Each structure stands twice: as structure tokens, then as C-alpha cells.
Amino acid sequence: MxxxxxxxxxxxxxxxxxxxxxxxxVLARLGERPLPxxxxxxxCDGDPGRLIGLWEGARLAVVVDAAHAHPGTPGRVxxxxxxxxxxxxxxxxxxxxxxxxxxxxxxxxxxxxPERLVVYAVEGADATLGTGLSPAVADAVEPVVTAVADELxxxxxxxxxxPA
Numbered sequence: 001m002x003x004x005x006x007x008x009x010x011x012x013x014x015x016x017x018x019x020x021x022x023x024x025x026v027l028a029r030l031g032e033r034p035l036p037x038x039x040x041x042x043x044c045d046g047d048p049g050r051l052i053g054l055w056e057g058a059r060l061a062v063v064v065d066a067a068h069a070h071p072g073t074p075g076r077v078x079x080x081x082x083x084x085x086x087x088x089x090x091x092x093x094x095x096x097x098x099x100x101x102x103x104x105x106x107x108x109x110x111x112x113x114p115e116r117l118v119v120y121a122v123e124g125a126d127a128t129l130g131t132g133l134s135p136a137v138a139d140a141v142e143p144v145v146t147a148v149a150d151e152l153x154x155x156x157x158x159x160x161x162x163p164a
Contacts, residue, residue, distance in 0.1 A: 007036060009062045009064070011043045013046065017128065019074070019127055026144050026148065029145040033145070039152060046065070048107075051063070052106065059155070061116070062117075062119075066121070068124065074125035074134055076122070077121070077123075079120055081116070120148065122144060124137055
């Protein structure tokens with residue numbers, strides 16, 4: 001069981017499939033920054049059951065994942081926020097067989113959604129075997145790190161203002 005009220009930041013992907021490792025790269029950089037004390041950084045392969053377990057009971061879950069878009073622009077970042085139980089639709093799909101959308105729908109049905117869910121999806125260029133991000137995706141890492149850190153700071157400020 002996870003502590004309620006924590007912030008879960010989940011990097012989804014596979015660091016051995018080039019751009020699919022962007023979520024892991026963002027988490028590695030976030031780990032170098034001071035973060036709110038109730039923040040938990042975790043990587044995940046994208047399995048819906050594992051994702052649900054990682055964000056269960058969180059007041060905020062931030063997921064960073066690679067995405068495919070048609071047509072695509074490698075390195076372009078999409079920010080999606082769960083609103084009223086539905087994840088906003090964009091022309092992207094997860095780079096995994098079962099996508100984040102399936103995990104969200106399953107969590108909704110099971111009553112396991114976090115209070116807030118924010119997804120940063122980075123369009124990839126190369127998901128072949130190997131390590132290292134393509135230049136366009138590597139250039140997106142620091143802006144996503146900054147955006148996630150800002151998201152965490154904003155949530156911490158808002159949580160402090162809420163009545164106990």
C-alpha cells in the first residue's frame with residue numbers, strides 16, 4: 001500500500017530501445033534536482049497493471065513516455081491532463097503494445113486513478129534496439145524535466161493551501 005498524498009513521477013519505456021528511453025532519461029535528470037519530500041520517482045515498462053500500482057493512492061501522478069504520432073515531429077512534447085475521468089485525445093499513441101489509455105481506462109473502472117494525472121508524451125524518431133536518444137528527443141529532455149519540476153512545485157503549493 002502506498003502513502004496517500006504522495007506524488008508519483010513515472011518514467012515509462014525501455015532505455016534499450018533508443019527514444020523509448022526518454023521517460024527514463026527525464027527521471028534520471030529529475031533525480032539530480034531537489035524535489036518535494038513526498039515525491040517518488042519510478043521507472044516502468046508500461047505494463048498497465050504496474051502503472052496502476054505505481055500511481056495508486058497518489059494525489060498527483062506524472063507520467064513521461066515516448067509516443068508515436070502520424071505525422072510525427074520527433075522531440076515534440078504533448079502535455080495531457082486527466083479531466084473528468086478521460087484522458088485528452090491527441091494524434092499520438094504509446095510506443096508500447098498496450099498504451100497508457102488502456103491503463104487509464106482500467107484504473108478508472110477499478111477506482112484506482114490518482115487524484116490528478118498528467119502525461120508528458122515525447123514524440124520519438126527511433127525505437128530500434130540500442131541506447132541513446134536521437135538528437136531531437138535528447139533536446140526535449142531538459143524542457144520536460146523543467147516542466148515536470150514546475151508541475152511538482154505547483155502541486156506542492158496548492159496542497160499546502162488546501163484544508164487538512
